[in-house]
Amino acid sequence: RALDCYQFDKTDNSRYLREDTSINCDSESHKVFEIIDALFIIIYLSIPIVWFVQLWQQRCKLFPEGIVEELIIVKRRKLEPVLHRLDFLFERYRSDMVYWECVDMSRRILFVSVVPLLARTTLLRASIGLILSYVFTIIYREIMPYASEATNSLSFVACIVIFLTYLGSLAIETQISQGLNDILFGLILFAVNLMVLMSAFISSFIKAKQDRELLKRRKEKMTKHIEWACGFNKNKFATTFETITKAVIPTTHRAYVYYGSLAEINQVVKSGIVVDEASSDGGIVFCVHQPYELSDDEKNQFSCRDAFVVCSLSRSVMTKHSSGDNLWILKKGIIEGLRSFSFEDIVDQTPWQEGKLVLPPQCIKRAYQLKDMSHHHGHHFNKTSGLGQSLGFRSITNVISNFIPVDAGGIELVRQSSFEEHNVIMEEPKTIGAYLDDMDYIRARCEEHGLVPLYHYTMPAIVSLIMNGGFRMSTQGQGDGGVYFSTLGPASYDLGSPEYEENIIIDCF
DSSP states (O other): OTTOEEOOOTTOOOOEESSOTTSBTTSHHHHHHHHHHHHHHHHHHTHHHHHHHHHHHTHHHHSOTTOOOHHHHHHHHHTOGGGTTTHHHHTTBOTTOTTHHHHHHHHHHIIIIIHHHHOOSHHHHHHHHHHHHHHHHHHHHHHOOBSSHHHHHHHHHHHHHHHHHHHHHHHHHTTGGGGSOHHHHHHHHHHHHHHHHHHHHHHHHHHHHHHHHHHHHHHHHHSOOEEEOTTOOHHHHHHHHHHHHHHHOOTTEEEEEEEEOHHHHHHHHHHOEEOOTTSSSSEEEEEOOOGGGOOHHHHHHOOOOSEEEEEEEEGGGOEEOTTOTTEEEEEHHHHHTTTTSSGGGOSOOHHHHTTOOEEOGGGEEEEEEOSOOGGGTTOOOOSSSTHHHHHTHHHHHHHHHTOEEEEETTEEEEEOOOTGGGTOOOOOOSOHHHHHHHHHHHHHHHHHTTOOOOBOOOOHHHHHHHHHHOOOOOSSSOTTSSOOOBSOOGGGGTTTSTTHHHHHHHHHO
16 A cells, blocks of 8 residues: 555646555655565565475475375474474475465465555456455365365365455446445345354364364273173182283382272272372272282271272382271372372363362273172063074073083183084174163173173174184284183273274273
C-alpha cells in the first residue's frame, strides 16, 4: 500500500498515494521512504530463500543414505543436534517434503504482497487471486504434504475458502451478485470463511480425542496384568519367584510381596499402593515369601490374600517391621520422595489427585491372582446347552476327564487320549456371554480333576495339525526346548484392541 501511487490528472505528472491522497509520491521524503520500504520488502521476500538454503545445506542429514522407511528417517533426524534449530520447518510435513514450508511461505507472500502490488485494479486482483487459489487448491489436494491427515484436510479446506472468497469478490466487481440480497451475500461469504475455523475446531477436537485414547492405551499397556495363579503349587511358585528375581530384579534390589483382595490389587496395578493413614505402621508393609511359605506373622499382617503383587524395591530403603523378621516396611518419608515418579504414566491418577500418599505402580513387576472369584459373579455353568455344544466344549471337557495325573519321581506327568476319539472341533464363539459361561464350565471341570486350563495361541490353519499330530516345538525363536502355553485367556491380552497380538507375542514368545 505504501508503494501504490496513482496519477489522478493526466495533464499533471504528479502521483499521489492511493491510500492517502495528501501524500505526494514524488516528494523527497516519500522517495526515501520508498527505498527503505523496498529494502524491507526484499528482506521479507527472501525469507523462503534463506530457509531453503539452510535446509539444502543439511540435506545429507535430512535424507540419510540408504534409508527409505519414513519412521526411521524421522527418528534419525531427531538424533541430529544440528537439525533441532530447523525442525520447525519440516517436522509437520512428510519425510520427503522437508522443503514445503518454503513453498507455503512463498504462496502466502504471493497472495499478500505480490498480487496487490502487481494488480492495480480490484477486478484484476480478484481474477489473478482466483486463478492462483484454484491452482494451489489442486496442488495441495494432490500432494498432501503434511504428515497428519487432519492437517492435510484442513489445508485443503483453507484453499477452498480462499478460492471461494476470491470468487465472491469477483462476483461483486463484475456485479454478478447485484441481484442477490447484500445481507444474504455477506452472510454466505462469512459462512464460507467460518468453514476454516469450524474445520480447525473439529479437527483439533478429533485429534485431542485420539491422543487421549492413544495415551490411555499406552498407559493400560504399561499396566501389569494380573496373571492367573489359582492352581499353582509350591514348586511352581518357587520357580516363578526365582525367574522373576533373575529377570527383573536388580542386584541392589529385592522382590517384596504385597497381598490383598482382588479388587485392591486391581486398583494397585493401575494407581499404586496407597498408604493407610489410619494404620500405625507408618508406611507400607511387605513380606518376602510366596503364598506357601508365609509365616504366622505374615498371615496375620495380610489377612486377605486373594491376589498379590511383586515389587522391586531397593534393599537400602526398607526397614524391618517390629512384628517379625519376615516383614519389611517402606516408610512414608521414602514414599513422599517418589511422588513425582512418572506421574503421567499412571493409568488411574485418582488417589494422587486426592492427595493420598501412594507408592507408584512402576515398581510392580508381576501381579498374580490366587483365588478363583468366578463363582462370586453369578456365573452358572450350563453343562447341557448353550455354546458349549456347538464349540465342542463338551468334547474338550471329555478329553480333560481323561487327562490322568501320574506321579513319576516327583514330576507330574499327563497321559492324554486321542483328540480324534473325542471329536474336538474348532468354531468361533457367537456371543461373549455364552463363551464366558462355557469357559467357566471348563474351569470348573478342571478343578474337579485338580488341573489348570492352559491356552496355546496359534493361527487357525495350524489347529487341524495340532488336533491330528499334537504340539510341535518351534525351531525358530524358542530355544528353551518346549511348547509355549499361557494361563491367561484372550481377554487378559486385551482381545479386540490393536495391541492384542503384540501382547501375546511379548508374553508367550
